[in-house]
Amino acid sequence: MAEPAKHDPSTSTNEAEFLPSFVDLYHELLTPMVRLAWALTGSEVIAEDVVHDAFIRVHAHWSRIESPRAYLRQTVVNACRSASRRARRERTLANVALIDAAHLDADELFDALATLPYRQRAALVLQFYEGLPQSEIAQLLRCREGTVASLVHRGLAQLRRVIER
Amino acid sequence: MNDDELGRHLGHSIERRVRSVTPRVHLEELLVRTQRRLSRQRRILVAAAVAVLLLGGLAGYLVGHADDDHRAAVNAALDDGAPRAASAAPGFEPANVEAANAEIEQAFHSAFDGGVDPRQRADAIQNAASIESLTQSATQNAARFGYTAEQLAGTTTSVLATRFIDSTHAIVQFSITIPGHGEILRDRVGYAVLVDGRWKVALRTECDLLSLDGLGAQCPPAPATASG
Numbered sequence: 001m002a003e004p005a006k007h008d009p010s011t012s013t014n015e016a017e018f019l020p021s022f023v024d025l026y027h028e029l030l031t032p033m034v035r036l037a038w039a040l041t042g043s044e045v046i047a048e049d050v051v052h053d054a055f056i057r058v059h060a061h062w063s064r065i066e067s068p069r070a071y072l073r074q075t076v077v078n079a080c081r082s083a084s085r086r087a088r089r090e091r092t093l094a095n096v097a098l099i100d101a102a103h104l105d106a107d108e109l110f111d112a113l114a115t116l117p118y119r120q121r122a123a124l125v126l127q128f129y130e131g132l133p134q135s136e137i138a139q140l141l142r143c144r145e146g147t148v149a150s151l152v153h154r155g156l157a158q159l160r161r162v163i164e165r
Numbered sequence: 166m167n168d169d170e171l172g173r174h175l176g177h178s179i180e181r182r183v184r185s186v187t188p189r190v191h192l193e194e195l196l197v198r199t200q201r202r203l204s205r206q207r208r209i210l211v212a213a214a215v216a217v218l219l220l221g222g223l224a225g226y227l228v229g230h231a232d233d234d235h236r237a238a239v240n241a242a243l244d245d246g247a248p249r250a251a252s253a254a255p256g257f258e259p260a261n262v263e264a265a266n267a268e269i270e271q272a273f274h275s276a277f278d279g280g281v282d283p284r285q286r287a288d289a290i291q292n293a294a295s296i297e298s299l300t301q302s303a304t305q306n307a308a309r310f311g312y313t314a315e316q317l318a319g320t321t322t323s324v325l326a327t328r329f330i331d332s333t334h335a336i337v338q339f340s341i342t343i344p345g346h347g348e349i350l351r352d353r354v355g356y357a358v359l360v361d362g363r364w365k366v367a368l369r370t371e372c373d374l375l376s377l378d379g380l381g382a383q384c385p386p387a388p389a390t391a392s393g
Contacts, residue, residue, distance in 0.1 A: 023192065026192055026195070027190075027192075030188055030190065031186065031187065031188055034186055034188040035183035035184070035186050036183075038182075038183050038186055039179045039182075039183055044186060047186075047188075048188050048189070051188070052191060052195060055195055056195060059195075059196075108178075109174060109175050109178035109179075110178045110179055110181075110182045113175065113178075113179070124172070124175060125179060127172065128172040128173065128175045128176035128179070129175075129176050129179040129180065129183075131176075152168075152172075153168065156168045156171050156172060156175075159171065159175065160166075160171060
């Protein structure tokens with residue numbers, strides 16, 4: 001899908017003029033981003049909130065963002081990590097509490113994914129669901145490529161242990 | 166099952182689960198929130214700019230760098246209650262400092278608290294009649310910024326400190342809180358001025374607050390010749 005036309009608000013005196021391209025981006029990426037956020041947090045409700053806030057951030061920084069898609073994805077990944085930390089701080093079992101109860105019996109692997117620490121979960125989701133190369137995952141998670149490989153390896157091992165119980 | 170196979174299964178598993186997601190489109194709400202955020206940022210920027218101007222003016226006043234002739238001309242044009250360097254009396258205190266402090270605090274409450282009778286409010290502000298239309302505009306703007314009438318009615322003012330400059334001027338540090346919006350102005354510097362034997366909020370301070378609404382350029386509306 002083509003990159004939505006990005007208008008430079010600095011050349012415009014009418015803020016409304018640049019909204020259509022932002023609106024295009026919103027319509028194009030809302031669903032994929034909510035799905036990604038759901039996979040990262042295990043909660044559809046949290047996912048929608050996270051993505052909603054991410055779009056607001058994108059809008060706020062629109063004139064300075066070179067790649068709205070990359071910025072949006074980075075914001076969503078960061079926000080999902082924060083959501084996971086909040087859940088841990090609130091002494092809920094992050095690995096369980098972030099799973100919507102209604103979906104607990106739907107798919108064993110997906111549910112097992114929620115038992116992993118956030119960075120392992122994110123590495124697996126970004127590699128096997130989003131299909132991103134490890135270099136890009138490293139940028140999103142702000143770590144080295146070698147660390148991503150390690151996170152994926154350990155995440156899969158943990159996943160295997162969970163589903164073999 | 167090796168890692169690659171497990172990874173593929175995981176990808177399919179995630180895909181199966183999340184493909185049912187059809188998020189609600191909240192574009193209108195999102196745009197409203199972005200506008201609110203922009204408005205909030207504008208207010209913060211304006212407040213910061215005003216704070217810098219105020220601090221700069223105060224510092225200039227304290228250091229006394231301003232050119233005397235220029236200052237005299239400015240002061241002649243703006244009888245807005247701001248203290249003049251020439252009149253400063255270091256260490257000055259009124260004869261009844263407690264009564265003066267209480268009167269200044271009451272004036273700030275009357276000027277900025279919610280639910281105050283309009284006549285009482287006008288009586289607490291120096292030359293209030295000259296900025297009546299501006300304060301009405303500010304009230305209308307408040308609705309645009311997301312302040313409801315109920316919230317504005319609950320506005321509270323805290324006078325944190327008062328320092329007398331001379332027999333008719335004092336610097337006042339104050340904060341304003343609006344329910345639902347928190348402390349919108351914190352540790353702000355304003356002025357009190359003695360008018361016909363009564364301490365009032367200086368017109369300069371009222372104008373500084375109006376400037377947060379973009380109305381500062383019109384305030385004070387014209388060189389004031391009379392106070393009170």
